[in-house]
Amino acid sequence: MSDTMTEAPLVRLTDCEKRYGTIIALTGVSLEVHAGEVTCVLGDNGAGKSTLIKVIAGMHHCDAGVYEVEGERVRFASPREALERGIATVYQDLAVVSLMPVWRNFFLGSEVRKGVGPLSRLDIRFMRETTRTELHNMGIDLRDVDQPIGTLSGGERQCVAIARAVYFGAKVLILDEPTAALGVKQAGVVLRYIMRAKERGLGVVFITHNPHHAYPVGDRFLILNRGRPLGDFARDEITRERLTALMAGGEELEQLSHELEGAAATDTALGRVAEEFEHEVAELSIRKTPPEPPA
Amino acid sequence: MSHAVQAAAPPSVPDERIARRSPLARLLARPETGSLAGAVVIYVFFYAVAPPFRGLDALATILYASSTIGIPAVAVALLMIGGEFDLSAGVAVTSASLVASMLSFQLTMNVWVGVALALLLALGVGALNGYLVMKTGIPSFLVTLATFLMLQGLNLAITKLITGTVASPDISDMDGFGSAQKIFAAEWDVGGLSLRISVLWWLLFTAIATWTLLRTRVGNWIFAVGGAQSSARAVGVPVRRVKIGLFMTVGFLAWFTGMNLLFSFNSIQSGEGVGNEFLYIIAAVIGGCLLTGGYGSAVGAATGAFIFGMTTQGIVYAGWNPDWFKFFLGAMLLGATLLNLWVRRRTEAAR
Numbered sequence: 228m229s230d231t232m233t234e235a236p237l238v239r240l241t242d243c244e245k246r247y248g249t250i251i252a253l254t255g256v257s258l259e260v261h262a263g264e265v266t267c268v269l270g271d272n273g274a275g276k277s278t279l280i281k282v283i284a285g286m287h288h289c290d291a292g293v294y295e296v297e298g299e300r301v302r303f304a305s306p307r308e309a310l311e312r313g314i315a316t317v318y319q320d321l322a323v324v325s326l327m328p329v330w331r332n333f334f335l336g337s338e339v340r341k342g343v344g345p346l347s348r349l350d351i352r353f354m355r356e357t358t359r360t361e362l363h364n365m366g367i368d369l370r371d372v373d374q375p376i377g378t379l380s381g382g383e384r385q386c387v388a389i390a391r392a393v394y395f396g397a398k399v400l401i402l403d404e405p406t407a408a409l410g411v412k413q414a415g416v417v418l419r420y421i422m423r424a425k426e427r428g429l430g431v432v433f434i435t436h437n438p439h440h441a442y443p444v445g446d447r448f449l450i451l452n453r454g455r456p457l458g459d460f461a462r463d464e465i466t467r468e469r470l471t472a473l474m475a476g477g478e479e480l481e482q483l484s485h486e487l488e489g490a491a492a493t494d495t496a497l498g499r500v501a502e503e504f505e506h507e508v509a510e511l512s513i514r515k516t517p518p519e520p521p522a
Numbered sequence: 523m524s525h526a527v528q529a530a531a532p533p534s535v536p537d538e539r540i541a542r543r544s545p546l547a548r549l550l551a552r553p554e555t556g557s558l559a560g561a562v563v564i565y566v567f568f569y570a571v572a573p574p575f576r577g578l579d580a581l582a583t584i585l586y587a588s589s590t591i592g593i594p595a596v597a598v599a600l601l602m603i604g605g606e607f608d609l610s611a612g613v614a615v616t617s618a619s620l621v622a623s624m625l626s627f628q629l630t631m632n633v634w635v636g637v638a639l640a641l642l643l644a645l646g647v648g649a650l651n652g653y654l655v656m657k658t659g660i661p662s663f664l665v666t667l668a669t670f671l672m673l674q675g676l677n678l679a680i681t682k683l684i685t686g687t688v689a690s691p692d693i694s695d696m697d698g699f700g701s702a703q704k705i706f707a708a709e710w711d712v713g714g715l716s717l718r719i720s721v722l723w724w725l726l727f728t729a730i731a732t733w734t735l736l737r738t739r740v741g742n743w744i745f746a747v748g749g750a751q752s753s754a755r756a757v758g759v760p761v762r763r764v765k766i767g768l769f770m771t772v773g774f775l776a777w778f779t780g781m782n783l784l785f786s787f788n789s790i791q792s793g794e795g796v797g798n799e800f801l802y803i804i805a806a807v808i809g810g811c812l813l814t815g816g817y818g819s820a821v822g823a824a825t826g827a828f829i830f831g832m833t834t835q836g837i838v839y840a841g842w843n844p845d846w847f848k849f850f851l852g853a854m855l856l857g858a859t860l861l862n863l864w865v866r867r868r869t870e871a872a873r
C-alpha cells in the first residue's frame with residue numbers, strides 16, 4: 228500500500244459501539260481514513276452507516292471504543308469542533324439552501340467580509356470569483372454563480388458542497404450517500420469529484436449502498452450489516468462481484484435460500500429460484516471477519 | 523496499487539444542465555419586480571380616473587399613509603424571509619404607545635422615560651416570541667397568535683383600569699413631548715406641501731434593511747435560516763440568534779410606529795391596531811416575500827406598503843365607496859401570490 232500507512236491515520240476508530248437507548252446501532256466497528264485514500268462504507272438501509280459518520284462528524288460519541296484524529300484521542304462536543312479539526316461532512320439532504328445563489332451557498336457560515344464596524348460588509352466580488360474558480364478547479368464550469376443553487380441538478384449541488392469543504396481546508400471529507408438520489412450520469416460527476424478530492428490529498432469517507440459506485444473509487448471497503456462489520460477489505464483483496472454479493476446481504480441470502488427450500492416442496496417454480504440462491508450462496512463463502520488487517 | 527478506473531476527468535466540464543439566464547429573466551426573478559410593476563399600473567390607473575390623485579399634496583398624503591404600514595412591514599418582511607410570522611405586530615404598536623403615554627402620565631415623568639420603557643417592552647415581547655418559537659418548535663403563527671391575543675387583552679384591560687376609559691390620556695403638554703414629536707412625528711411645510719418625517723424614516727429603514735439583506739453576513743444568514751434551517755445550522759449559522767433578532771427587529775419597528783402614532787395624535791385608543799398585522803404581512807407578500815421563507819426583499823415590502831397607500835387614498839380621491847378597498851386588497855394579494863408561486867416553481871424546477 229502507500230507510504231501514508233506508516234503515519235498515524237487522519238481518523239482511526241477502534242471497536243466503536245454506539246447505542247440509541249436499547250438499540251445497538253453499531254458494535255465492534257473499526258475504521259481508518261488515510262490521506263489520499265477513499266474509504267467506502269457499504270451496507271443496506273439501517274446497517275448503521277449514518278450512525279458511523281455521525282460519530283466521526285462529532286454529532287454522536289462512541290459508547291465504547293476509541294476515536295483518534297491524527298493519532299490523538301478526541302471527544303468532540305459538536306460538529307463544529309470536528310470541522311475545526313478538518314473533518315467536513317456533506318449530508319445529502321443538508322447540503323444547500325436552494326433559493327440562495329451558488330456563491331452565497333458556497334460561503335454560507337464562513338462569509339468573507341471587508342470593512343470594519345458597522346460598515347463591515349460582504350466581499351461579494353471576492354466570493355463570486357473564488358466560487359467560480361474553485362468550482363472550475365473541481366471541473367464544473369458555471370457561467371453564472373448568481374443563479375439559485377436549486378436550479379442546479381442534485382449531483383451538481385453535491386459537487387458544490389464538496390468543493391466548498393475542500394476549499395475550507397477539510398482534511399477528511401465525509402459523504403453520506405451522495406449518489407443515492409442521482410441518475411447514472413450525475414452520480415458519475417460526483418464520483419469524479421471524489422477522485423479529485425482524493426488526488427488533492429484528502430481522506431474521503433464515502434457512504435453508499437451501491438457497490439457499483441463504491442468499487443471504482445474506493446481504496447478500502449468496510450461492509451456493515453445490522454451494525455456489525457461484515458468485512459473490511461483493501462481494494463486488491465476483493466472483486467467487484469464479491470463486493471456486490473456481500474452487499475446483497477450474505478447471511479440473509481443464506482436464510483432466504485433455506486426458507487425458499489422449505490416452500491419449494493409445494494411449488495416447482497420456487498424450487499428453481501431456491502436452487503439458484505443456493506448456488507449463489509455457495510459461491511459467496513462469506514468471510515465474517517477480515518483475514519488479517521493489512522499492516 | 524493500481525485502479526481499474528482512474529480519475530481521468532477532463533479539466534472542465536460545462537454541463538448542459540445549467541440554466542443560462544437572460545438579463546430579462548434575471549430581472550423577472552428579482553422578488554420585488556412584480557410589485558414595482560404593480561405599483562406603476564396602480565399609479566397610472568388612479569392618475570387617470572381620479573384628478574385629485576394627480577397633485578403633489580395627494581402624493582404626500584399617500585406616502586404618509588404608506589409609511590405607517592411600511593415601517594413595520596420592513597421588519598415583518600425580514601422576519602418572513604427568515605421563515606417566521608408575527609401576528610402580534612399590529613397590537614404591539616398600540617401596546618408600545620399605550621405604555622409610553624400612560625407610564626409618563628401616571629408617574630408624571632418626562633415622556634422620554636415612557637418612550638424608553640416602551641422600547642424595552644417591545645423588544646422584550648419580540649424576544650419572548652422568538653425564544654418560544656425556537657425553544658418549543660411550535661410554529662410562530664401559533665405562538666404570536668397567543669401573544670397577539672394576550673397583548674390585546676392587556677391593552678384594553680389595563681387602559682380601562684388606569685384611565686377608566688378606552689383611550690390613553692393626552693400627553694401633549696408633558697415634558698419632552700416637543701422633542702419626541704420632532705423625532706417621531708415632525709411635519710414640515712415644504713412649499714405648501716406637508717411632508718411627514720415618518721416618510722423619511724420609512725425610506726431609511728427600507729434602505730438599511732436592503733443593505734443588511736444583500737450586503738452583510740447577517741443578511742446571508744436571514745435568507746439561509748428561512749430557506750433551509752437545518753442546512754444553515756449544519757454550516758454553522760447561529761439560527762436561534764438570527765431568528766430571535768428578527769422577532770426583536772419587529773418589536774423595534776412596532777415600537778417606532780407606536781411612537782409615531784402617539785406623537786402625531788397625542789392620545790391612543792386601546793383597541794387600535796387589530797388587523798394591522800395582516801396589512802404588514804400583505805405588504806410583504808405583495809412585495810415578493812414567500813410565506814415559506816428564504817425569499818423576498820425590503821424594497822418589495824416598501825412597494826407593497828406604497829400600493830396599499832395608493833389604493834386606500836386613491837379610492838377616496840376617485841370618490842368611490844371605500845368599501846371597495848378590501849376587494850382591491852384581496853385581488854392584489856391573490857395576484858402577488860400567484861406571481862410568487864410562479865417564481866418559486868421556476869426557481870425550484872430543477873430540484
Ligand SMILES: Nc1ncnc2c1ncn2[C@@H]1O[C@H](COP(=O)(O)OP(=O)(O)O)[C@@H](O)[C@H]1O
Nearest residue numbers: 247250252270271272273274275276277278279
Ligand atoms: N436517533 C436515533 N434513535 C434511535 N435509533 C436510531 C437513531 N438513528 C438511527 N437509529 C437506528 O440505528 C440503526 C442504524 O441507522 P442508520 O445509521 O441511520 O443506518 P443507515 O444509515 O445505514 O441506513 C437503525 O436501526 C436505526 O433505526
Ligand SMILES: [Mg+2]
Nearest residue numbers: 273276277278
Ligand atoms: Mg443513512
